[in-house]
């Protein structure tokens with residue numbers, strides 16, 4: 001199963017996928033890693049692992065539509081079976097969703113449909129929930145919407161900050177993402 005992984009940030013989930021693929025048996029090949037901005041740690045991790053790495057820099061395009069078209073073209077060039085949004089902080093265009101219908105997988109650090117968006121951990125803490133978690137789902141054209149594949153609950157502990165909670169969620173998120181990818185890859 002060939003995947004393209006899209007990242008915007010530090011790429012710790014990407015690293016977990018790289019490590020799981022390297023340890024063998026997952027049935028997954030990372031065809032390429034793409035980013036919406038240059039110079040991130042996610043891009044560095046990808047290059048360090050010797051993976052094909054591309055950047056479709058959002059700021060290089062005069063219009064949103066041009067960026068949408070460039071992202072679709074860059075990803076499609078690798079003919080992936082699945083595209084994985086792993087901390088990719090952009091909503092893709094409906095044309096992208098159409099091209100990879102049912103094959104665009106997103107991870108989110110909350111139990112969707114609660115707390116979608118860029119601040120899932122912060123929003124869950126602000127609400128005062130005692131249990132949050134992570135979700136892996138097939139993304140549609142909405143913000144962190146689309147059919148849920150799997151979720152893991154994570155308790156909010158007394159004294160948690162957004163950072164400590166997010167770190168614990170990410171531990172669960174990495175395991176969940178790798179499990180889901182392994183299941184998708186199984187013939």
Ligand code: GAR
Pocket residue numbers: 007008009010011012013014042086087088089107108109116117118119120144170173
């Ligand atoms: C992850 O927790 C991911 O779920 C989240 O960004 C983090 C990226 O971490 N994504 C979203 O919030 C999407 N709405 P990473 O760059 O270290 O893998």
